[in-house]
Amino acid sequence: MNRILIGAQWGDEGKGKVIDILAAKSDIVVRYQGGPNAGHTIKVKGRKFVLHLIPSGVLYSKKICVIGNGVVIDPDALFEEVKMLAQGDIEVRNRLFISDQAHLIFPYHRLMDQLRENSLKKGKAIGTTKRGIGPCYADKMARVGIRICDLRSMSYLRQRLADVVKDRNAILTKVYKVQPISFEKTFAYCQKIRSRLLEFAIDTPKYLYESSKAGKNILFEGAQGTLLDVDHGTYPFVTSSNATVGGAITGSGIAPTFIDRIIGVVKAYTTRVGEGPFPSQFPSKLMEQIQKKGEEFGSTTGRPRRCGWFDAVIVRHAVRINGLDAMAIMKLDVLSGLKNLKIATAYRINGKITRDYPHAINEFSVAKPIYETMKGWNEDITGCKKWNDLPVNARKYLKRLETLTETPIKMVSVGSQRHQTIFL
Numbered sequence: 001m002n003r004i005l006i007g008a009q010w011g012d013e014g015k016g017k018v019i020d021i022l023a024a025k026s027d028i029v030v031r032y033q034g035g036p037n038a039g040h041t042i043k044v045k046g047r048k049f050v051l052h053l054i055p056s057g058v059l060y061s062k063k064i065c066v067i068g069n070g071v072v073i074d075p076d077a078l079f080e081e082v083k084m085l086a087q088g089d090i091e092v093r094n095r096l097f098i099s100d101q102a103h104l105i106f107p108y109h110r111l112m113d114q115l116r117e118n119s120l121k122k123g124k125a126i127g128t129t130k131r132g133i134g135p136c137y138a139d140k141m142a143r144v145g146i147r148i149c150d151l152r153s154m155s156y157l158r159q160r161l162a163d164v165v166k167d168r169n170a171i172l173t174k175v176y177k178v179q180p181i182s183f184e185k186t187f188a189y190c191q192k193i194r195s196r197l198l199e200f201a202i203d204t205p206k207y208l209y210e211s212s213k214a215g216k217n218i219l220f221e222g223a224q225g226t227l228l229d230v231d232h233g234t235y236p237f238v239t240s241s242n243a244t245v246g247g248a249i250t251g252s253g254i255a256p257t258f259i260d261r262i263i264g265v266v267k268a269y270t271t272r273v274g275e276g277p278f279p280s281q282f283p284s285k286l287m288e289q290i291q292k293k294g295e296e297f298g299s300t301t302g303r304p305r306r307c308g309w310f311d312a313v314i315v316r317h318a319v320r321i322n323g324l325d326a327m328a329i330m331k332l333d334v335l336s337g338l339k340n341l342k343i344a345t346a347y348r349i350n351g352k353i354t355r356d357y358p359h360a361i362n363e364f365s366v367a368k369p370i371y372e373t374m375k376g377w378n379e380d381i382t383g384c385k386k387w388n389d390l391p392v393n394a395r396k397y398l399k400r401l402e403t404l405t406e407t408p409i410k411m412v413s414v415g416s417q418r419h420q421t422i423f424l
């Protein structure tokens, strides 16, 4: 069984926890897009791990982890993560493989991300993670990126890097008026990371094809979420990769005929970190309350996440784009204690009512949610083990989410630990 797991909102839905659970019955876990902008949290037996690049299946000692061609790799971030895992007695040698076609994030990508963000006025900045993601993907599309396989021949790399550095320096010095980067330093950096990185590099599409043919179960781990997708999200307030289902195909080299199931990870409410419109955002007092209770602070940057009511318009959009077979509803416990719960079912945009997500950002930014209200529950649900343990109003809320999104719920998460999960 090959499954793709997708974030259905603006990221941070709890994908790390779900991957960690589903990995138990998988042989291989694959990251296929994004890079160290992701932060996937897993808590097991009182220990907490935050993974940025390495697939969340890594905590099981025998699982194979693959980083696909669609992921942008920052070698410094990767080695840091390998070190962090080793400190927790988790070894990745011989079970972490990286596509030799994956593009590399260089220090100049991080620099350009920062310069660009800092130069934009309020309301225009994207609020990126400043990890160099956008500039690296831009270079990939402009065909001036450097891939892991380019590190094999240093004479080839020398020529290629010379052209790339010249191109970067024109922008750095003329547009941003900062010091140029040094070719020699950048080349020396490549020499430093080269052999360690090449140890992990393989032909991942071939490996996944052969593994699938041999009956292995593959789990594809999405990063970010549908509304952050560069094509289907709230453009331009998005990331620079395809966080929707198509990204899993191109970003890993697996063919769509090999996929059996697509699962959406959905928070029981909505959060967003970084800039961009957010129609169902809470008023400030409630926002603070939920931020605190849900520990809504970015796993990568530590920034507070904005919080709001469940928005069925955006989740329906995610259902359509990704063809979701099922949903995992996360963080239901955070909603305990609220007298009433609101759900955005449609928007009013310039006087017109729509149930569909509008593509133009100027329309989305003036969308006023139309809410329906449901009764909340007071009980602490973090110990609930099965559907019938949940308070009746929590069950009604979940049933309503299923109806509004036309998608069955197969998992309900009531706490951050592995065991705090209800399977349906």
Ligand code: GDP
Pocket: 007, 011, 012, 013, 014, 015, 016, 017, 038, 039, 040, 041, 042, 043, 294, 295, 298, 299, 330, 331, 332, 333, 334, 413, 414, 415, 416, 417
């Ligand atoms: P991801 O990027 O989608 O993997 O999500 P993050 O790890 O960035 O953020 C999700 C946060 O919610 C993490 O801190 C998790 O430990 C936590 N979490 C996941 N599921 C639950 C849950 O059901 N209840 C609570 N209270 N926290 C959860």
Ligand code: IMO
Pocket: 007, 010, 011, 012, 013, 037, 038, 039, 040, 126, 127, 128, 129, 130, 131, 132, 133, 134, 222, 223, 224, 225, 228, 237, 238, 239, 240, 273, 274, 275, 299
């Ligand atoms: P996970 O995988 C939430 C957001 C940033 C910013 C926008 C662009 O943990 O769900 P980028 O650095 O990618 O150019 O930033 O995307 N963003 C995320 N938000 N979760 C993530 O990943 C994110 N990765 C990027 O905050 O708004």
Ligand code: MG
Pocket: 011, 012, 013, 038, 039, 040, 041, 299
């Ligand atoms: Mg995250």
